[in-house]
Amino acid sequence: MIETQSTISCPQCGHCETETMPTNACQWFYDCKGCAAVLKPLPGDCCVYCSYGTVKCPPIQQGSGCCA
Numbered sequence: 001m002i003e004t005q006s007t008i009s010c011p012q013c014g015h016c017e018t019e020t021m022p023t024n025a026c027q028w029f030y031d032c033k034g035c036a037a038v039l040k041p042l043p044g045d046c047c048v049y050c051s052y053g054t055v056k057c058p059p060i061q062q063g064s065g066c067c068a
Helices: 048-052
Strands: 005-009 016-020
Touching: 005 048
Parallel strands: none
Antiparallel strands: 005 016
């Protein structure tokens, strides 16, 4: 079962927001709703959910690797 909800935590202000992840593409940018910082994936991660979310993106969950 693939989880499509992930809670992103901003490393700059600590704001947390639960979002629905796209199932067919990576999300490379995310605008924090707390401080307006633009989050980008950390080196080695394919998307913001893999870097800052509580749940990895759907392609990683499926074991198919990076969705880029």
